[in-house]
Structure formats: C-alpha cells, structure tokens
Amino acid sequence: MAAFAAAGALALTACGSDDSPGGSAQTGGGPTDEEVTIRFSWWGSDTRHELTQQVIDAFEAEHPNIHVEPDYTDWDSYFDKLSTSVAGGDAPDVITQEERFLTDYASRGVLADLGSLGLDTSKIDESILSSGTIDGKLYGVATGVNAYVVVADPTAFEKAGVELPDDETWTWQDYVDLANEITEKSDGAVVGAQDYGFNEPGFSIFARQRGQSLYAPDGTLGYDDATLAQWWQYSLDLQAAGGTPSAAQSVEIDSGGPEQSVVATGKGAMAWFWTNQLTAITSAAGHPLELLRVPGETEAERTGMYFKPAMFYSVSAKSQHPEEAALFVDFLVNSQAAGELLLSDRGLPANTDVRAAVEPLFNETDKQAAAFLADIADDVVDGPPVPPNGAGEVAAITKRINQEVLFGRLTPQKAAEQFTNEVSTAIGQ
Template sequence: MKNFSRSTRTLTAAAAAVVLTVSLGACGNGGGGDSAAAGDGNLRFSWWGSDPRHVANQEIIDMFEAENEGITIEGEYSDFGGYWDKLATTTAGRDAPDVITMDEKYLQEYAGRGALADLSTLEGLDTSKFDDAALNLGRYEDGLYGLTTGQNAYVIMANQDLFAQAGMELPDDTTWTWDDYYRISAELTEKLGGDIVGTEYGAQDVDLRIWLRQQGENLYNEDEPGTVGYSPETLTAWFEHLLEVRDGGGPSAARYTEELSGSFEAGGFATNRAAMGWYWSNQLSAVESASGSEVTMLRPPSESGNAAENGMYYKASMYWSVSSQSDDQEAAAEFVNYLANNPEAAKKMLVDRGVPANPDMAAAIAPELNETDQTVVDFLEEISPDMAAAPLPSPVGAGGVQDTVKRYVSEVLFDNLTPVEATEKLTAEIEGMISAG
C-alpha cells in the first residue's frame, strides 16, 4: 500500500525544521530529569489518518480520561503531509505534542535531534509483552524512542470489481513477474477505457526500497553511514521501470502530480479510476471504504517470479513516542502504556495501525475483527515464509528523502530528466541529507 495519506505537501520543511531541535536544551536525550517530573496532567496527542482513525482515537481518549482522573488529553490530527510540517514547526518552537504518533521515516531523525524521550527510562510504561524484534524497530543507539503499534507489509491492492469489469482474472501473486505486471496493467487500461488506468505508480521511497531489495541492495548503506546502499544502475532501472508503466497505459505525468497533492480518499485507486495501487496492508479497510469496491491484496511482482525474491518485509506500521519537551512525561507514559497494553483500546484500533505487536492485544482483538480486518491478519501470516529481514529505520537526515524521490519521479515522468540524470542528482541529494545528519 501507499503511505497512509496520499497528501504529499512538501516534507522538506519537516526535515529542515527538525534540524532546529539540535539546540533544544530540555530535549537532551530524553533521559528524564526535570522534564520527566509529574506535571499538570494536561496532554496533547497527535496523529494522522482518515476519519475512522480520528473517531477511534477520540473514543480511546474518552475511555482513558474516564479511568484516569486528573489527566486530560487533547487530540491533534491532520493528513500525512500536513502532520509532519506541523510537528516540525511545533518541535522547533518547543511546543511539541506530549504523545506523538511517529513514522519509520522520521524516528531516527527526531530521536537523533534529541526531540524524543527514551521510553525505556519512563516509569509506567510496560514493554514486557513486546519481543526483542518488535522493540528493536524503535531503537536508536542505546535508547528506545518509539514503541511499535503493529506490523504491516507493502502490497499491491487490486480492485476485484474493475478486474471483473475488464473480464480478467487476478494474477497469481506467488509467481508473477514485472513483465506480467506491465502486460496486465496495459490490458486493463485498454479494456476499461476512459479515465480508468490499469495501475497507479508505485513511486515512493518504499517502492524504491522494494525494487532495490529485489536486487540485493538497500536504499541506505547500513555498514557505511552517510552513503546510499545501491548501485547507480539499479536506481536507473527503477526510473526506467516507471516509464514502462507510464508508456504502457499508466497515469499521465500530469495526473500523477495532481493526485500527489490530493487526499487519500481522492486518489485514483480510492475513486475506482485505477485497477491496481500500492499501499500498506493496514490500509485495506480504508481503501475498501473509500472505493466501495471489493479489494484483494497481492504480493509485489519480482524479476524472477519467485515470491521469496520480491523484497517484502514486515514494517512497524507506526510508533508511539513521547516528546522530550513534555512537561508531564509520567502521564504521557501512562497514556502510551494504555495504548499499547489495554485490550479495550486495542479493540478500538483493531488493525488500523497494523496487527498488534503485543500478542495479548492481538488475541484480544481477534473476536472483534470483521472480514476485511481478518483478511489483513491472514495475509500477513500467509506471506511470512517469503519475508526477509526489515531494513533499519531511516537514518538521521533522511526525513526529506520521500519528498525528494517524488520530485525526481515527476521530472522523469515529464521527460525533464533522463533516468541516468535523475539517478545522479537524486543520489547526490540523498547522500547530502544523510551525511549531514
């Protein structure tokens, strides 16, 4: 699936503003001190997402306040792009929310700038039900700066109604190749006609990661910090792949850029104007709700047609983090503990934030799952034999990489840059970001 919100207002501002947190004296390393002392119990909790998530979060807040007299929580939410712009601004202004919903792309960015508290130092937060693999997803250096909400995987969503309308069968996602993907996409576009295309672009940094992993490479070099982990030839091949999609009946460059600036619900796949799209598995319910269509999740294609070589991995859907600026880290930790370990809270969230990493919470929600949510759980279990180890969280300085990748994709799709030229420029920009981090 694609990143949870389709809104892509520039994220470069987020990365730039976070740099200002380097000088935040109260942040330190989030190790406690006066900032961890009990405050007045007035907390702010931030998140991004769709309307159903907003409703569920407010219900959780109401439940927590009813059980914890003296603690009040104000919710703050927006779409994905606007969320990071606002969080960067409030963090730089020393007015960050107390409890922050964090993403893999920014975890080390904020932790490395001293903007997050080390959760392992906060009393009242029980992480004993989380195994080491789950906890390691939120670590930076020697601290724990994010507690994973659950796991998901990046997949292709296929609109069964549009496949049926075209008179086509869904592909066998255990064996399909990129050539199959191009052929099926072009055939769907031809048969559906009008404004409907066979596929949306998979054109974000996570799509690039999947492509690179299929070649045994990575976006970032985990052995040599500050450098990329791929060869120029592999990145160039990815840009050429996107041109193959475009020229085979995919969305025009203009439509691609137009949809980037729109909301999740207004995207091509969500409005039944694309038969396939790239999303995260936890978005299945939101995609079906927006489109009103029956949707099936598929493994990404691979070059070889071997599902074990498709580059997939389990990712922390998102994280709970506590601001190092919080005046009441004790109360903030209590709320994170509630989010992570309370069965009633888990039943409100279900799998919207991924399948819970806490096995007790996964068991608690099992009887509550509807058919769509159960499909997500079953799919993640089904693909487990094909999953490879997850990459480390994005390095400090990488907060703006997603936006930069999209910018160069647009340049290539509009034929303003060749794939080779885009490779050179994008690589230089990425290394400039992470080497300065």
C-alpha cells in the same frame, strides 16, 4: 529547532505484567499515587480525536490520579507545533512521531529510551521494534502496522478477460506484461495499473529484494544508481505500452489520493497502497478488492516487503513524569481496552495478542488486511533501518523526479543520479 543537550538517564525497571491482552505492564516501583498531569500530542481527523479521547477516558478511569491532557492538531501543522513546543522546553510527555522525523528528535536528546522505561514489547514483532530503534535504544514504539502492497480490482481483471496473478511467484516483468495485457485486451477501457513511482516505499522494497536498501543502517544511502534506474525503467515500459496512463493523467491521479485511484474509480486493475488505506479505497470502489504481494518477492536475493509502523509513540526525555508517561504508552500499545476503541485507526495493533483479540470487531476490509499481514509474516525478513535526519524531504523529491521521468525530461539513469544527489544533500551525506 533548538539544539538540546542529551537527556539524563530515566531509569525505570520493569516488573511483572498481566499476560492477558488487556493487561498493562507495571513499571518498577510503579507511578506514585499523587495527582499528576501528562500531555499527549497527536495529529489526525476529528474521528481520530474522538476515539483518542475515549482511550484517554478509559486510561484515567483505570488510573484516576493521572490526568492526560490532549494536545492535537491536523497533520499539516503538527510538526511545526511540536518543534515550537520542544524548542521552548515544553515538549509533550507522550509524543506521536512519524518515521521520517524519529532520528531527528532522538539525536537531539528529545526522546527517552522506552527500553529503559520498562515498556513491555514482548508481543511486538522484532522487525517492527527495529524500525523505532536507534543505536540499540527504543525511541519509538509502533502504534500499529501496515504493509505496502498491490491493491487489485477483480472486476477490472474480469472485464479484460485476464486472470489474477499468482502473487507468490510473479516477477517484475510479469507485472509489466500483465498490466499491458489488461489495457490491450480491454481496448483501453481498463488501464492495467496506476503509476507506482510517486512513492519511495515502492523503491525501498525493490532495493531490498536485491540485497540493497533505500537507507543503510549508518544513515547513508544503501543502493546503487543502476538499481534505481531499473525501477524507473519498468515504469517507462508500462507507460510506453499503455499499461499505465499518460504522464499528465498519472500526475492528476496521484494528486487525487486513494479515493481517486484507478482501482477506486473502476478505471484500472492495479495500484500500490498501504493496507490501512484499503477501507477508503474499497468504499470508493463499491465492491471488494484484493491485496497482492508486490512482484519480485521470489525473483532476486530475498523478499523486500516489510511491516511499517503506521506511526510511533515516544516519551519525552524531559518529562517530569516519565513513569506515568510510560504507563500511558503501555496502555495504548498493550491494553485490549485501547485496542477495542482504536481498532485500525493507527494501523492494525502492533501487539499481536491485542490484534487477535479485537479482530472480530474489525470491519470486513480490516479483517482482510489483518489476514494478509498474517499470511506474509513468515516471508518478512526484517524491517528497514530508521530513516536518517532529512528523510522528511525525500517524499517531495521522489514525486518531483518521478514526474520528470514520466514526461521524458529525465532518463531513468539521469533521474537516479539526480535523486541520489538531492537525497544525499537532504540527509547531509
């Protein structure tokens, strides 16, 4: 991606906004009445494209002088296309962002400070806002929120004759013992848990519980290798006693996605997923599932769970129509009309008033997720720092090294050292 000069300030002073969930903040002076066109980029499925077009239509009906041009693709090609557009000086006015790439685009001067554009964020939790804030500037506002949790199958617990845990007090050792007990008591008919080590958010929570973090606020690594080694040791303890499948089975299950997880196929009792994946997993399972807090929340220094923005909306620093772009972002985030159309497509609405207003329209699993997020809200301390440049490589690094651990080719200690070295290189530390 070509380097960009820092963008000039895009001043836009906020004035009053409608306090109702369906109200949209009005930016200082307001957009002009002239006919303008802004471009909005996003990724996703055909269903998301259709829903988003309905939101665009609703916005254009409210603001007939503003035309929103859709610019969408699938996930695999989205960032290649975005990079090409930005390098050519043709960035979309409103850009959908993912947390691993937000710092990269912000540091290149591609994104505008949404705070200076007067975006109303009064109904969004501060811990969620911090996830899109770099050096005091808001470069991305959450489209919606998720939490990383343990998804449990009550039917599997019942088959094994084991009670569901008290997720407000259970420890990591409790989690290991419980998974091993389920496998043992069911004579292997039900495995206790799916391996959790293929995804770095699980370690992020584990580190946060111990007063550390995957990334520090200054963009460096914020944990010590002993902490990471312990996280992998629990994984091996599970595998050794049969609480999780074999290494080969774990790799195959992970590659199958949520619908092929042990809780979705009736082959296991617990697995780690994001709350917005509950609908797909429950549909595959064919019966209700439970959401549990991750283990260890009351075990160490502090809680580690956090609210993760499903994705972000950003405004281009080079937009020729920053006021109109900011007004559209405001509509996406703060409008009940948009919330009623999108529902949980981009995570549960980040605006808490909109979330409460549209909750009756949620399906049962989304209602379940919304209730869970509300239940843990008082225990969430903060959000993790914005990932540094290069963090987009960490997901692949995690999967590969976790596989080496499961097959016994790396000890937890050696895996931690290798992970730290590779991630340090990726983020330029």
